[in-house]
Amino acid sequence: MVEAGRKYVFDFDSTLTQVEALDVLAEMTLQHKSNKAEIIKEIQEITNQGIDGDISFTESLERRIKLLNAHKDDLEGLVRELQQKISKSIASNKEFFHQFSDDIYVISCGFKEFIDPIVEEYNIPSERVYANTFEFDDQGNIIGFDEDNVLATHNGKIKCLKQLDLDGEVQVIGDGYSDYVMREAGIADKFFAYTENVHREKAANNADHVAPNLDEFLFVNDLPRNISYPKNRIKILLLENVHPAAFDNLSNDGFSVELVKHSLPEEELIEHIKGVHVLGIRSKTQVTQKVLDAADKLLVIGAFCIGTTQIDLEYTKKRGVVVFNAPYSNTRSVVEMAIGQIIMLMRNIFTRSTEIHAGQWNKTAINSREVRGKNLGIVGYGNIGKQLSVLAEAIGMRVYYYDVLERLALGNAIKCNTLEELLAASDVVSLHVDDNKSNKNFIGENEIQQMRDGAVLVNLSRGFVVDIDALASALKSGKLGGAAVDVYPSEPRSNGAFETALQGIPNVILTPHIGGSTEEAQRNIADFVPNKIMDYINSGNTVDAVNFPNIRLPKQNKAHRFLHIHKNVPGIMAKINEVLAKYEMNITGQYLSTDSEVGYVITDLDKDYNKGVLKDLKNVENTIKFRVLY
Numbered sequence: 001m002v003e004a005g006r007k008y009v010f011d012f013d014s015t016l017t018q019v020e021a022l023d024v025l026a027e028m029t030l031q032h033k034s035n036k037a038e039i040i041k042e043i044q045e046i047t048n049q050g051i052d053g054d055i056s057f058t059e060s061l062e063r064r065i066k067l068l069n070a071h072k073d074d075l076e077g078l079v080r081e082l083q084q085k086i087s088k089s090i091a092s093n094k095e096f097f098h099q100f101s102d103d104i105y106v107i108s109c110g111f112k113e114f115i116d117p118i119v120e121e122y123n124i125p126s127e128r129v130y131a132n133t134f135e136f137d138d139q140g141n142i143i144g145f146d147e148d149n150v151l152a153t154h155n156g157k158i159k160c161l162k163q164l165d166l167d168g169e170v171q172v173i174g175d176g177y178s179d180y181v182m183r184e185a186g187i188a189d190k191f192f193a194y195t196e197n198v199h200r201e202k203a204a205n206n207a208d209h210v211a212p213n214l215d216e217f218l219f220v221n222d223l224p225r226n227i228s229y230p231k232n233r234i235k236i237l238l239l240e241n242v243h244p245a246a247f248d249n250l251s252n253d254g255f256s257v258e259l260v261k262h263s264l265p266e267e268e269l270i271e272h273i274k275g276v277h278v279l280g281i282r283s284k285t286q287v288t289q290k291v292l293d294a295a296d297k298l299l300v301i302g303a304f305c306i307g308t309t310q311i312d313l314e315y316t317k318k319r320g321v322v323v324f325n326a327p328y329s330n331t332r333s334v335v336e337m338a339i340g341q342i343i344m345l346m347r348n349i350f351t352r353s354t355e356i357h358a359g360q361w362n363k364t365a366i367n368s369r370e371v372r373g374k375n376l377g378i379v380g381y382g383n384i385g386k387q388l389s390v391l392a393e394a395i396g397m398r399v400y401y402y403d404v405l406e407r408l409a410l411g412n413a414i415k416c417n418t419l420e421e422l423l424a425a426s427d428v429v430s431l432h433v434d435d436n437k438s439n440k441n442f443i444g445e446n447e448i449q450q451m452r453d454g455a456v457l458v459n460l461s462r463g464f465v466v467d468i469d470a471l472a473s474a475l476k477s478g479k480l481g482g483a484a485v486d487v488y489p490s491e492p493r494s495n496g497a498f499e500t501a502l503q504g505i506p507n508v509i510l511t512p513h514i515g516g517s518t519e520e521a522q523r524n525i526a527d528f529v530p531n532k533i534m535d536y537i538n539s540g541n542t543v544d545a546v547n548f549p550n551i552r553l554p555k556q557n558k559a560h561r562f563l564h565i566h567k568n569v570p571g572i573m574a575k576i577n578e579v580l581a582k583y584e585m586n587i588t589g590q591y592l593s594t595d596s597e598v599g600y601v602i603t604d605l606d607k608d609y610n611k612g613v614l615k616d617l618k619n620v621e622n623t624i625k626f627r628v629l630y
């Protein structure tokens with residue numbers, strides 16, 4: 001565990017708190033000044049120059065205090081403000097400060113007047129806080145600082161730490177160059193660049209270790225901490241240009257996120273996925289057995305779309321990898337596009353538009369029909385099919401639908417018992433079946449022949465559902481009056497050249513798989529899927545997982561949570577509980593959910609436990625994955 005006598009020296013501004021205290025004070029004291037913004041900017045510039053060692057610290061302090069124009073009475077408000085701005089991972093690890101209180105020092109070039117009351121709450125007494133002190137005039141105005149204090153001088157931290165003459169290993173944790181120099185001068189043994197609030201290149205480049213938060217510092221030092229594995233160590237790889245809000249959502253929660261604009265082919269993904277804990281994809285990326293075998297750390301896959309058959313779901317389950325998707329976030333976008341395309345096809349708009357682009361005026365009513373009173377056949381009456389049904393009725397279409405499952409008819413929609421029945425009845429056939437591989441060539445020559453002469457076909461589901469060559473011949477022969485196709489049997493991984501047998505045929509609308517590509521849908525998905533991912537990583541929840549037993553867990557405070565995924569074979573729960581009993585662990589809650597193949601058991605336990613239990617639980621026969629939270 002921890003070496004005896006090790007000392008921890010913390011910086012204050014932008015380390016223990018998220019902000020620079022003098023910047024906050026400036027915001028307060030300059031409130032009513034017309035040139036407030038300029039002065040604050042100047043103060044910040046001076047602060048940074050001081051921190052980076054570009055000007056002497058004494059100079060930076062003198063210049064800032066003059067600009068601040070502060071009063072003793074402002075300090076109370078400043079302390080209140082700073083109490084709200086304690087760094088997140090500092091606030092969540094109070095226990096460390098309490099347990100190691102005797103070994104923790106604050107050395108800051110800030111001021112004791114506001115540091116003392118803040119760190120007192122963290123069990124750091126005033127005598128272990130080394131900082132400057134203000135000088136006031138008779139009216140209480142801050143007019144300067146104690147110039148005899150070493151911390152008011154250039155390289156003051158070095159001098160201060162030297163004077164302290166601490167025993168044992170000394171570790172410095174801070175965000176600035178002035179913290180690093182203690183290590184450079186050989187008085188401190190290690191420097192941790194603390195980047196939770198601000199990432200300063202100069203400090204990070206010189207650090208023995210970069211700590212994006214206190215969790216990382218505590219993890220590296222094997223010290224008591226609130227979470228067992230720091231979030232910044234959890235790597236997330238997001239492919240296929242998912243909305244940037246997904247990046248923000250996940251990185252704001254502390255994860256390390258990498259964004260790649262396009263999909264990766266199998267071989268590249270195999271390379272890239274090593275060490276990745278969370279993979280985010282859309283419809284293009286194939287997550288095969290080989291990819292999953294190479295995924296040594298993978299816990300969860302987020303499909304930032306509806307379809308999930310690009311993922312080998314059975315194998316993910318065998319590997320204990322949970323899969324989430326966004327089943328409703330782009331539904332409306334697809335439906336709106338279908339409605340638009342149906343109207344465009346019935347009016348032959350794209351043919352007329354192409355002609356006029358080519359310089360030809362062709363005003364005619366031939367082959368141009370209203371949708372009102374026409375029959376729309378919806379194949380696949382799921383989330384998209386049903387919503388299309390409602391909107392199509394609202395513009396006067398008669399809706400027929402066919403689904404392999406029993407589906408309730410919405411509005412006045414008429415259920416067809418067979419596909420044949422639907423095809424024969426429809427002026428427009430719109431496909432919204434799911435992405436199940438058994439739907440390959442579901443609409444081929446035979447089915448097209450059963451459609452009405454001159455009918456139009458819309459496919460916004462999956463490319464393999466329609467035999468493209470059969471569709472092209474039916475359009476060329478005039479059997480079908482038009483088609484709108486958004487999805488293709490084979491689609492490129494990124495934007496660029498593309499060929500299909502449907503190119504150049506009149507009244508055929510071709511789009512590059514953009515049914516769900518609206519700002520609204522992508523933004524919704526970027527909230528929905530990351531929330532599912534974070535809920536699983538942070539708490540173990542699997543609600544809405546597509547391949548895994550669903551379980552909603554209560555929030556756990558001050559307890560450990562063990563997550564155990566195993567093959568669903570008889571007797572495994574008994575074995576898990578045998579291990580827990582052997583270590584005399586007090587179970588405060590236990591939750592189990594299973595399907596025919598896997599079991600997922602979550603056990604909440606009292607705070608302290610013997611680490612041996614972890615190894616024993618991992619070694620329980622038929623364990624697939626084991627993880628500890630908190």
Ligand SMILES: NC(=O)C1=CN([C@@H]2O[C@H](COP(=O)(O)OP(=O)(O)OC[C@H]3O[C@@H](n4cnc5c(N)ncnc54)[C@H](O)[C@@H]3O)[C@@H](O)[C@H]2O)C=CC1
Pocket residue numbers: 306307327330331334379380381382383384385402403404405432433434435436439442460461462486487513514515516517
């Ligand atoms: N073009 C695009 O950008 C987008 C395409 N999609 C695709 O749209 C399709 C539908 O999505 P949702 O409505 O959300 O799915 P869903 O799962 O809610 O509905 C699909 C329905 O199709 C039915 N079905 C499956 N095979 C069938 C068959 N052979 N015959 C008749 N019914 C069958 C199912 O029973 C189900 O009711 C999916 O393939 C999805 O991947 C989804 C979003 C965007």
Ligand SMILES: O=C(O)C(=O)COP(=O)(O)O
Pocket residue numbers: 282283284304305306307308330513514516517
């Ligand atoms: O949601 C789906 O299933 C889609 O087809 C949309 O896929 P995309 O996110 O555009 O790759």
